[in-house]
Amino acid sequence: MALIDMQNNGFDAKEWDKRKRDNKRLGYIFGVIVLAIFLGSIWKYRPF
Amino acid sequence: MAHDMAHGAPQADSHGGHYSGGFVRWLETTNHKDIGIMYLIFGIVMLLVGGGMILTVRLELFQPGLQFVQPELFNQLITLHGLVMVFGFAMPAATGLANYMLPMMIGAPDMALPRLNNWGFWILPPAAIMLTLPFFLGLMGVGPGAVDTGWTLYAPLSIQSGWGMDFAIFAIHMLGVSSILGSINVIVTILNMRAPGMTLMKMPLFAHGFLMTAVLLITIMPVFAGGVTMVLMDRHFDTHFFNAAGGGDPVLWQHIFWFMGHPEVYVLLLPIAGALPHVFSAFARKPIYGYKAQVYSFWAIAGLGLIVWAHHMFTSGMSFGSQIYFMYITMAISFPLAVLFFCWIATIWKGSMTFETPMLFALGSLVLFGWGGVTGLALSDAAADPQYHNAYFMVAHFHYAFYPTAVMGAMAAIYYWLPKWTGHMLNETLGKWHFWVTIVGFNLTFIPQFFAGLAGMPRRIPDYPLMFAEWNMLSSIGALILGVSHLIFVYNIIQTVRGGKKAEAKAWEGAEGLEWTVPSPAPYHTFETPPVIK
Numbered sequence: 001m002a003l004i005d006m007q008n009n010g011f012d013a014k015e016w017d018k019r020k021r022d023n024k025r026l027g028y029i030f031g032v033i034v035l036a037i038f039l040g041s042i043w044k045y046r047p048f
Numbered sequence: 049m050a051h052d053m054a055h056g057a058p059q060a061d062s063h064g065g066h067y068s069g070g071f072v073r074w075l076e077t078t079n080h081k082d083i084g085i086m087y088l089i090f091g092i093v094m095l096l097v098g099g100g101m102i103l104t105v106r107l108e109l110f111q112p113g114l115q116f117v118q119p120e121l122f123n124q125l126i127t128l129h130g131l132v133m134v135f136g137f138a139m140p141a142a143t144g145l146a147n148y149m150l151p152m153m154i155g156a157p158d159m160a161l162p163r164l165n166n167w168g169f170w171i172l173p174p175a176a177i178m179l180t181l182p183f184f185l186g187l188m189g190v191g192p193g194a195v196d197t198g199w200t201l202y203a204p205l206s207i208q209s210g211w212g213m214d215f216a217i218f219a220i221h222m223l224g225v226s227s228i229l230g231s232i233n234v235i236v237t238i239l240n241m242r243a244p245g246m247t248l249m250k251m252p253l254f255a256h257g258f259l260m261t262a263v264l265l266i267t268i269m270p271v272f273a274g275g276v277t278m279v280l281m282d283r284h285f286d287t288h289f290f291n292a293a294g295g296g297d298p299v300l301w302q303h304i305f306w307f308m309g310h311p312e313v314y315v316l317l318l319p320i321a322g323a324l325p326h327v328f329s330a331f332a333r334k335p336i337y338g339y340k341a342q343v344y345s346f347w348a349i350a351g352l353g354l355i356v357w358a359h360h361m362f363t364s365g366m367s368f369g370s371q372i373y374f375m376y377i378t379m380a381i382s383f384p385l386a387v388l389f390f391c392w393i394a395t396i397w398k399g400s401m402t403f404e405t406p407m408l409f410a411l412g413s414l415v416l417f418g419w420g421g422v423t424g425l426a427l428s429d430a431a432a433d434p435q436y437h438n439a440y441f442m443v444a445h446f447h448y449a450f451y452p453t454a455v456m457g458a459m460a461a462i463y464y465w466l467p468k469w470t471g472h473m474l475n476e477t478l479g480k481w482h483f484w485v486t487i488v489g490f491n492l493t494f495i496p497q498f499f500a501g502l503a504g505m506p507r508r509i510p511d512y513p514l515m516f517a518e519w520n521m522l523s524s525i526g527a528l529i530l531g532v533s534h535l536i537f538v539y540n541i542i543q544t545v546r547g548g549k550k551a552e553a554k555a556w557e558g559a560e561g562l563e564w565t566v567p568s569p570a571p572y573h574t575f576e577t578p579p580v581i582k
């Protein structure tokens with residue numbers, strides 16, 4: 001059983017659904033931050 | 049920390065055909081324990097690979113002259129040793145600990161992003177192969193061999209090096225992606241998956257240590273990835289970021305590298321700084337002293353760790369004002385570190401201490417890392433640094449910083465939680481042998497290097513003047529003993545996995561925390577119904 005199923009375990013389906021959505025949203029937010037730092041570090045020293 | 053088990057009785061093991069068998073199980077798994085085990089096994093394998101490489105180096109340095117390896121191969125060995133130990137062993141081993149323990153300790157069913165977790169691990173083996181393949185091909189006479197610049201990859205050497213450098217660049221990209229995915233997962237898990245009632249300031253220190261580590265990693269790894277991308281462009285696309293002949297600046301690389309390289313020290317330290325208080329508390333049978341002070345110290349160490357990088361570059365010709373700034377801000381890190389030390393000592397102070405293997409390793413880690421810290425203060429002095437810079441004194445210093453934390457601290461944590469993972473108590477006699485052989489081997493390896501360095505022996509040389517012969521001979525004997533200690537460790541782990549005295553749910557008398565409320569070994573899915581923290 002993967003987490004995706006475990007998060008709907010009857011404990012509080014609504015609560016886990018919300019957490020699942022928030023997990024993905026937070027993951028994307030941090031992914032964008034990482035990408036911005038990477039591109040910024042190259043852009044700072046661009047040769048043009 | 050009390051919790052209401054009525055709300056969160058742990059479920060029995062539910063393997064029941066939920067995953068494929070054999071290798072496919074490990075390939076497809078999204079379970080945090082499976083992935084944690086894979087990270088830990090990967091880390092231990094890389095520890096042995098990196099250790100084997102440096103034993104060859106120490107064999108060469110046993111006496112003056114060239115006996116076993118030529119200088120070109122020597123350079124590859126020391127470079128790969130550094131890269132393999134930092135990126136192949138220390139970081140994956142810490143991620144393994146986080147994967148296995150974090151959900152259990154904060155009452156979560158799993159990591160927040162389990163598929164990302166699987167992907168994060170499976171990037172590692174190809175990256176390790178890519179990093180080391182040119183080395184083994186070189187041994188067979190194919191190609192120029194592995195990257196040979198030293199783990200700092202300094203330009204312009206890294207611009208001129210053979211194609212082993214390109215392999216290293218792509219390996220670093222993959223290792224970086226893996227650690228960033230792991231870090232995002234750790235942060236999201238901590239922020240969003242804690243059990244009801246577990247506020248941030250009720251979280252175990254272990255989680256706080258990993259939270260800071262993950263924040264550091266997502267700050268520094270993209271910059272490092274940008275840096276090695278620029279090296280790649282300098283090598284193949286005629287840019288001149290780091291090539292002075294084309295108007296570039298080799299010192300720029302040093303800044304970019306150390307912006308990653310120095311916080312990396314804290315990336316390796318903070319997870320262990322989070323784990324050690326649990327071990328001290330358990331074996332002193334006292335609550336953790338100064339919880340809040342330790343949390344704030346983690347933040348201070350991470351924050352200061354990001355703005356001290358150029359103390360590695362005092363000899364690069366920086367301005368006097370910059371030297372003063374980097375000297376004092378580096379010394380300032382000793383304050384939060386001292387707070388941690390005092391809190392740990394206060395935790396065991398007048399406690400009912402017993403000295404089982406995890407406690408021995410935790411105490412060893414505390415004392416030896418203290419030596420690393422004090423010798424670091426000597427190096428942080430901009431006026432004195434030119435005497436130590438690129439000498440063996442520095443090599444000894446950073447091994448006193450890395451080994452007691454990333455290796456001995458990790459071993460303290462592994463031994464501490466091993467009964468929870470395997471369901472068996474470890475062999476204490478073997479554990480104590482492991483500890484004392486480690487202590488003798490480690491100190492015999494690195495104390496002589498302080499003296500050789502103070503007498504002027506530079507690092508990264510395969511041959512040396514006769515005056516350094518005795519120190520090097522002692523150091524090589526120590527390295528051999530230290531190598532043997534790791535074999536004892538691996539043997540003890542295998543024996544504990546295979547059998548031994550049955551471990552109870554609370555394997556250690558003084559242990560506290562959610563992970564000790566579930567059976568040993570922990571069920572495949574730990575908290576399907578979250579516990580409620582009061």
